[in-house]
Amino acid sequence: MVDFEKIKEKCERYNQTQLLSYYNTLSENEKNNLLQEIDETDFSCLENLKNKGTPSSASKKYSPLKAMELEEIQLNKGKFEKTGLDAIKEGKVAAVLLAGGMGTRLGSDNPKGMYDIGITKPKYIFECLINNLMDVTNKAEKKIHLFVMTSDKNHEKTVAFFNEHNFFGYDRNFVHFFKQEMAAATDYDGKILLEQKGKLATSPNGNGGWFSSLKKAGLLDLIHSEKIEWLNVFAVDNVLQKIADPVFVGATIEKKCTVGSKVVKKAFPDEKVGVMCLENDHPSIVEYYELTDEMKNAKDTNGNPAYNFGVILNYLFNISELEKTAGSLPLHIVEKKIPHIDESGCLIKPEKPNGYKFETLILDQIYKMTSCLPFEVVREKEFAPIKNATGVDSVESARELLKKNGVEL
């Protein structure tokens, strides 16, 4: 049993004594659980709030990173596809579905992948993704392993949903679920919120933790024993994306890069997407708000914008390089809607952001890789993200794009 005095001292040290406000009203079991949770939670990340908004002092020197554009891909398509298909047939490629996020913007209580975007019949996001994966596995006549990252908040529902739908026709022996870690969430004053009287408000710790969580779950052993060399990591919300796309896999291998990143041409100069670049000579992604006017106006040798390709969260990582470079990533403080209890103990589900969560991001992992191939794809054919219920990047816009691509809804 965790010592109450020790926990009280920890809370006092970090100015978090509100976490014990209801302690005396809890059952013995609940008391133990709360003390244990506080004991196990890393409070040191709260220190980051002090520096929030202060630009990092480290000097960042950006330069353009040339993308492989559609024309070049088209010219070499046959060669790339063969190399990619060979790698898939040899069992060297697996995929990682990042499905641990809360999808708060979409506003559904269920995991995002369970969302039904069908019109005349049910069509779930997970189903679209598995169909896209099976386009490739059928062509290659080879099943590939799919690792699915969930979190404490959605694991049971996600696993049950796959079972209920018979894995949407995919071989269940090739699907492996693993949970990411959670981090405490705070209000705007840096006070950790309570979700229940005896439980902290926590949220998944960002998609940057996927590799360490995969490792923690023991799945790296499977990756090694199966001699998998490449992991195609992708987001749950882009229903049009190709998974383990042989042309992309082949191009990354042929170009001897240790990571490939699918990118789309920016729709307009101020589009809010992270853009591929070099940062201090490392491959990197510059956030849209960090793009200076000088960078926006810079041109490449053909007279096209030099920083013109946005990432769509579909990366192909070389595993041995990942293992060499794994380690801590910078922590981002993100404003989110955080359900919590109020002073009277009633649960509040906020309509707008009410506090901070702490996340690491997969895009920071790109900086650690030695070489990256930005690989252009046609936006209308491969990018239909579902972030919001309506408007931009929504269920509506994704439906339109799916229909245009011949998917029956």
Ligand code: UTP
């Ligand atoms: P988003 O940045 O869209 O975040 O995730 P989100 O939490 O899903 O949605 P909002 O912002 O609350 O509306 C991009 C991808 O990263 C995954 C998501 O599931 C999605 O595939 N992700 C995000 C995780 O797997 N874990 C996380 O902690 C965060």
